Amino acid sequence: MATNDQFKALVKSHADGDDSQFYSVAMQVAAKAARAGQDKFAQELRDMVDALRKREVASTRVASVVPVSQPRGELASLLTVSYPDARAADLVLSDDLSERLHHVLHEQRQRDVLSRHGLAPVRRMLLIGPPGTGKTSTARVIAGELGLPLFAIRLDTIITKFMGETAAKLRLIFDALVQTRGVYLFDEVDALAGDRAAANDVGEIRRVLNSFLQFLEEDPSESVIIAATNHPQLLDNALIRRFDTIMNFDLPDQEGVRAVIENRLATFRTSNISWKRVTDASNGLSHAEVAVAAENAAKRTVLSGRKQIRTDDLVAALNDRLRAGAPQPVTA
Template sequence: MVLDNSTKSSLENLIEEQKKWQLLRQYNLQPKRKLLLKGPPGCGKTMTAQALAGELGIPVFIVRLDGLVSKFMGESIAKLRVIFDTMVNHRGVYLFDEFDSIGSHRNTGQDVGEIKRVLNSFLINIEKDQSNSIIICATNLPEMLDKALFRRFDEVIEFPLPSSKEMIAMIKKQLQSFEFESPLDQKYISKQFLGLNFSDIVRACEETIKAMILGGKNKLSPQVLIDALSKRK
């Protein structure tokens, strides 16, 4: 993963606290384990949850909150209760994706009542939870969240769109096993395609590699990469 220094530092601190959670608890301290990840789509929120699970050697479970809300009163809350009960017996990273689907302060539509009940149940459960699992909520729309929700988390981590430097770093990382037919104009790319997310960049790199393979070549074409990035601008 390519992350800015602030985001990387926050995640490294969490990993260290998690690895030494027994030591912290000897001093009646709790390791950080309740995170809110916010930022545009394709900037690494889901990948971060998977990476944390990999670093700690525990499984990752992804819960789509927008699919959890049921039209049958009480059914959504029952499903949520099962998830939090599971956290106690099965340590893991539990990613609640699309958190804004229940945490919005601009509730509209016919399911408002049920959404509010699910949100209240979630807040009660996250406060009562004493498991050793890591709880991560992710949102693409932080401005939609009720500001009162932010204090429920140990830390709020922002995942911005990649900077010019991070964009080039990701391209180099994805294409490090290959050579280009001619020098890549990094300055042009970093300026022209600023605003793309990491997911767009990765897909453009994959498309460039495929074009090389299917074209029977052994070097990448800079123009193919530029064209692939252009399609996603």
């Protein structure tokens, strides 16, 4: 059953109107019940949370009418749009990252209250970390929780050999931020905002970065801007200073690995899993790779006519992911 702290967290999140925190704590209670052998109660609680979240998504989408549901004209080649229904409870983050994410969401939901006091919510975020550690998933969760469209910026179509064109395309993007409130994701932003002091830099590239910095500085919109990178060492320091918050993502620890697997295998029996073997086999894998391995083990279980996940299947799937990511030998 729930601990006293979890009961208090449920009551507080309900009083604050923080649905994402309420659902997150409820899912923690379900996970704790499952580990205690209360499988039926755990599944019923998960089903209730899922039903409430779907109902909330449906009502939010009706209320969240945006001026442009699909980018048009030249903008259509620069952006892709989606309407995620992801929720914070779907993410496996460290306690620090989870707390900071909920803080961002809370500020965004209370932006009118902040505005009355001359304050603005966090809306420019820089996400740093290895591939597969949850950066893009976090952007999807922010969009899903706020009921906003997620616009992914296609840097491959923005960056051209004609730097003047690149700056003009960036201007289109930032005009769209004002016209349509949403979450705008600049993935692999280091391709656009590399260090101006780099030895191999050229003047035109510096001018593009200067334009990007200026657009960020002068942006009057209420949209959320998220930049993500796997290579923070390549970023210009002036860009880093433009962001309200910086979140550093790491590979999952043993608790994180277990949480990812339990989330992905929520409908399967996992009581007989040797978690020591599983976490040892997952060393060096990202959240995404662990999730894929868990799904592969689940498919093997289903096709074998079983309901119980076997440790051997899970370890084998994790080892497959490790081999897939291993450096390939150099051939002549």
